[in-house]
Amino acid sequence: MGIRLRSSRQTLDILDALLARPSQWHHGYAISRQTGVPSGTLYPIFMRLDKLGWLETKWEESVPQGRPPRHLYRLTGNGREWAREELRSAQQREFWKPAASQA
Amino acid sequence: MASPQQAIPFRLAHSSLQLALSFWPEESRDWGHALASELHEIEKPFEALQWALGGLMLFSRASVSHFWMWLKLPAGSRLSADSLPVGGNGPILPKRSRLFTAAILVATSLLLFLPHSREAISTLRASWNGYQISPADRSTLTKLATRAEQEKDARALAFVALATPEPKQGMRLAEKAVALDSNLSWIYASRFQRPDDVPLPPEWLARMRASDPGNSFVDLCAADAIAHPRYRAMLAHRTPSRPEIEIALLADPQWVADMEAAFRAPRYDSYLRKHWELIAYVWNREPSLSPSIVGYGLWSHRVPEISNLRIFTNFQIRRAQQAQMEGHPENAEKLLKEIDSLGNRMVEAGDSAFETLVGLDLNRQASNEFKALYATTGRDAEAQKAAARVQQLEELQKTFHRPNEAAYLTQQREFRGYALLYETTSILVILFAFAMVLTYLILELRPSFSPRRRAIWQRALCRTADFGPASLLFLCAVFLLSYLPFARLFAGYRAQEATSATFRGLISTLWDLVQLRSSLDFLFGGALKWWVFTIALSLLAIFVVARGLYRSRPATPIAS
Numbered sequence: 001m002g003i004r005l006r007s008s009r010q011t012l013d014i015l016d017a018l019l020a021r022p023s024q025w026h027h028g029y030a031i032s033r034q035t036g037v038p039s040g041t042l043y044p045i046f047m048r049l050d051k052l053g054w055l056e057t058k059w060e061e062s063v064p065q066g067r068p069p070r071h072l073y074r075l076t077g078n079g080r081e082w083a084r085e086e087l088r089s090a091q092q093r094e095f096w097k098p099a100a101s102q103a
Numbered sequence: 104m105a106s107p108q109q110a111i112p113f114r115l116a117h118s119s120l121q122l123a124l125s126f127w128p129e130e131s132r133d134w135g136h137a138l139a140s141e142l143h144e145i146e147k148p149f150e151a152l153q154w155a156l157g158g159l160m161l162f163s164r165a166s167v168s169h170f171w172m173w174l175k176l177p178a179g180s181r182l183s184a185d186s187l188p189v190g191g192n193g194p195i196l197p198k199r200s201r202l203f204t205a206a207i208l209v210a211t212s213l214l215l216f217l218p219h220s221r222e223a224i225s226t227l228r229a230s231w232n233g234y235q236i237s238p239a240d241r242s243t244l245t246k247l248a249t250r251a252e253q254e255k256d257a258r259a260l261a262f263v264a265l266a267t268p269e270p271k272q273g274m275r276l277a278e279k280a281v282a283l284d285s286n287l288s289w290i291y292a293s294r295f296q297r298p299d300d301v302p303l304p305p306e307w308l309a310r311m312r313a314s315d316p317g318n319s320f321v322d323l324c325a326a327d328a329i330a331h332p333r334y335r336a337m338l339a340h341r342t343p344s345r346p347e348i349e350i351a352l353l354a355d356p357q358w359v360a361d362m363e364a365a366f367r368a369p370r371y372d373s374y375l376r377k378h379w380e381l382i383a384y385v386w387n388r389e390p391s392l393s394p395s396i397v398g399y400g401l402w403s404h405r406v407p408e409i410s411n412l413r414i415f416t417n418f419q420i421r422r423a424q425q426a427q428m429e430g431h432p433e434n435a436e437k438l439l440k441e442i443d444s445l446g447n448r449m450v451e452a453g454d455s456a457f458e459t460l461v462g463l464d465l466n467r468q469a470s471n472e473f474k475a476l477y478a479t480t481g482r483d484a485e486a487q488k489a490a491a492r493v494q495q496l497e498e499l500q501k502t503f504h505r506p507n508e509a510a511y512l513t514q515q516r517e518f519r520g521y522a523l524l525y526e527t528t529s530i531l532v533i534l535f536a537f538a539m540v541l542t543y544l545i546l547e548l549r550p551s552f553s554p555r556r557r558a559i560w561q562r563a564l565c566r567t568a569d570f571g572p573a574s575l576l577f578l579c580a581v582f583l584l585s586y587l588p589f590a591r592l593f594a595g596y597r598a599q600e601a602t603s604a605t606f607r608g609l610i611s612t613l614w615d616l617v618q619l620r621s622s623l624d625f626l627f628g629g630a631l632k633w634w635v636f637t638i639a640l641s642l643l644a645i646f647v648v649a650r651g652l653y654r655s656r657p658a659t660p661i662a663s
Contacts (some may be wrong), residue, residue, distance in 0.1 A: 028141050071133075
C-alpha cells in the first residue's frame, strides 16, 4: 500500500511556508513558528513528504560549537508543482486561505 | 546568571528526548535527532516543553509503526537490512508473519476463554489433582459458607459442611444448617468418617433417630461411632486381628444393641440420593463450582462400615446355629431372616454399587444358613429353594447387574472414549504450547548455528513456527469439543434431571478422568514435572548466556 498525504489545513500551511522561499533550506522550528503547527504534527508531515519524494532533506554542514547540526528541508521540483496545485485547489474550494490573506 | 538552557524545563525537555532517542526505532531515528536538534534554538521554557512533548508523540507513533512493521515480518526477522534473506546464505525464516501467528494465538486464547473452555480447563485441573480440595477450592467453600450464613441458606450451608475437608468447620456448619432446617439432620450421618474427624456426637445421633426413626443406616452409624474409637485405640498399639476386634465389639452391649436395631429396622436409606440432590442444588446455583468440590463431595459420602456388618452377621449366624442346636429352629429362622431382610433393604434402597453388593452378600449368607437349617429340620422343599437362591445370588454377585446396566455400560464406554480424547488433546495442547514458546524464543533470539546445523535446526523451527499456531488452535477446538459431552452431563446433573444411572455415570466419568491421568503419571508425576520444568528453564538460561558470550567475543583478526 502506498503512502498517502491528507491535505489538511496544517499540511497546506506547511507547504505554503516551504513555497514562500522554495529554493532556500528551512529549519523545522522556524516552519513550526511560522505556521503554528506543533512539532508532533509537523514532523510526521515532513516524513510523509520525504517518503513521497517531495521533500529534500540534509544535515547542516557548518555547525557552531556547542550545538548539534540541524536538519534542513526544502521541496523538490515535483514537490513544488504538487504543492502549488494542492494550494490552488484548496483555495478554490475555499478550504484554505494563505496566511497573508488571513491576516 | 545561568543560561536559559540550564533551566529545569529545558533540561527536562532535553533529557526526555534523549531517553526517547535511545529507544527510537532505527528506521526513523534520524527524524528524532532532527526534532531534538531544534531544541537548542528554542528560548522559552514552555515552548521547549511543548516541542519535546511533540517529540514524544512522534516517538510513540514511530514505535507503533515499527511494531506494526515488525509484526508483518516472520519470526526471527528484523527490520534492519542485515536480517533480510539474501540469496542462499541468508537466514532461513518462517513463511508466516508474526501478525498471522498473533492472530491465531488471539483466536486460540479467545476460544480458551469461552465459559465451556474455562469449565473444561477447571475439570482437567481437578482431575489431574485427583479431585483433592485445592487452596482455591477452600477459599471458594469459605466464601460460599459466608454467603450462605448471611442469606440463611440452610442447604448451601449443609453442602459446605459435607464438602469441606476441615472437620471443625464441617461440624460448625452442619450445626448451623440443621438449626435453620431440621429436615437436614441427615447430613450428620453423611459426612464420611475421615481419619481426622471426630466421632459423631451422641446428641447428633439422638437428633437423627428422632427425625428418621426406623432407618437401619442411622443405627449402623451409631454402631460405627462406637467401633471407630475402639479401632483407633487398638491401632495405636498394633494392628489388631479380626477375632480381637470381634471380641472387643461384641463385649460392648451398646454396640450389639445398635447393630440389632439396624438389622431389625424396617427401612434403609444411606441418604446418598439426598446428598446428590444437595450437590445438584448448589452446583446449579454456582455453575462455576470446581469439579474438585463436586467430586470430593460425591466421594466423601459415608457408607456403612463393612467390618461391623461382617462381625455382626457372623455373630447372628452363630446365634442362629446355637438356637437350632438348642432345639429352637423358629428362633434361628428369625435371626437369619433379620440378616436376609437387611440384605434386601440394602439391595432395594441402596443407591451405590457398594450397598447393592453388600446387600447381596448378606442375602447369600442368610440363604446358605437357611439351606442348612431347612435340610436338618426336614423342610426339603424350602431347603432346595434356599439352595437355588444361593446359586442365583452367587451368579448375581459374579456378574453384578443392575437395572439398565447395558445402557449404563454403553454410556460409560462412550464417555471413556471422550475422556481419552479429552485428556490426550489436553496433553498435546500443553506440549504444543511449550514447543511454540520455545520455537519463538529461539527464533527471536537468533542463535548462531553452524551453517549445516543451522539449516536442519532452523528448518525444523520454521516448520514449527508456520504450522504450530494453527495446530494449537485446532487442538484447542478438539479439546473443547471432546469436553462437550461432559459439559452436557454436568449441566443435566445441575438441572437435577439426572437419574440414578446418570449419577453413577457422573461418578465413574469423573473417576475415568483420574484413571487416565494416573496412567500418565510417569510424565506428569509431582516431582518429575518440576524436574522437567527446572531442567527446561536451566537449559534456556544457559542458552541465553552462551549466546550472549558468543556474540560479545572479539572478531577473529583477518590474516594479512
